[in-house]
Amino acid sequence: MAVFVIMKIGVIGAGAAGLASIKRCxxxxxxCLAFEQTDKIGGTWNYTDNTDIDDNGLPVHSSMYQGLRTNLPKEVMEYPDFPYEEMDRSYIEHNNVLDYMHKFAAKYNLIPHIKFLRQIIEIIPLPNDKWSLKERNLKTNGITEHNLDAVMICVGNYSVPNLPNIPGSETLGTRVIHSHYYRKSDPYKGKKVLVIGAGPSGVDIASILTAVAKEVYISHGEHKFGKTGHEVVDKPLVESFKGNVAVFKDGSEIEFDNVIFCTGYQYSYPFLNAECGIIVEDNWIKYLYKHIVNIEHPTMAFIGVIFKICPLPMFDIQIRFFLEFIKDPHRFSKKEMLTDILESFNKKGVPNRLCHMIGNHCQRSYAEDLARTVQIKPLRPVIHNLFEYLFNNKNVKKKYKIINDEEFNESNVV
Known part of the structure; x- marks a missing residue:
């Protein structure tokens, strides 16, 4: 039987997943001891004009840009029992989300538990499921070591750009950036812009650019996240670049002034010592039980590596899963956990890089599996109901209201 023991838990990062982790711990x-590399809470939701190096000489974490609106309604982006204040729309701006997180942190008095301006130098496993964590104070340069009972990695997934290897792209120079470095539309005024990738950021940035650019093209495969409007020209995948000309898979060509790669991000954990047993291979973090627990050292969790989900509710149930799991971290053998991982991956039948994708059709079953495995309270079904409804009915001009645990209603934005 699981026995409750008070633990000293380290939380890495004070963004959306980190704040929820502190609260639940x-x-x-x-x-709970949380470590944040910047001087702010909110993680990637903090906008900065800086794109390369921050004020402390470290790579900028945030990929936030001007004009960003959420790609999901706020009703499925809430922490449980902490709704947003009433607003006139459901698809909100990034500063609204950041304000929401500040209110969450204030209500639950989370700030005193966060060490700001702390760079994690190294995390090393110790005997008996314990951990050594070394952090550097970015103001004093002093290094402090902490001994912990468990570690929760909450560093987010949107800070290390993934750049595809397209022939000729090495010659593009300053004409190309990754969306991580995109901040505002001004530099693209009167330009011909090619956006590569049609996920949420690709579709959003392409749509924003139509207000200032001369021409906007978006290159993608079969799947496209939402609509970009008739001003954006759809193109197939790029086969190669020849100077300022893009050659597409169908043989067509266009001239461009600038290219923006909206091609996703790489998971990166440079502070994990090799003894942690974590390897990232083609963006598959090997190996995490239920996309959370490090099977080599089961008192380490990764919160929020899954994507195509309702972020905050899903972070919360992952956190509650882990806090229940570590009451008896060896309830499953390493072999049992690995078997579960491989069976789940093979059933999905996707490339390695999509291992941690959950998606519209699997979020409900994944969340229910977490709740069932360690006997915790499941998410409200209405979260899944609305998320699934949006798959074929996304419309940023609609407003939603949660009525009860099962039902929501839809209305037009006034």
């Missing part, structure tokens, strides 16, 4: 009576 404290709620369950644990000691």
């Amino acid at each position: 404290l709620e369950q009576g644990h000691q």
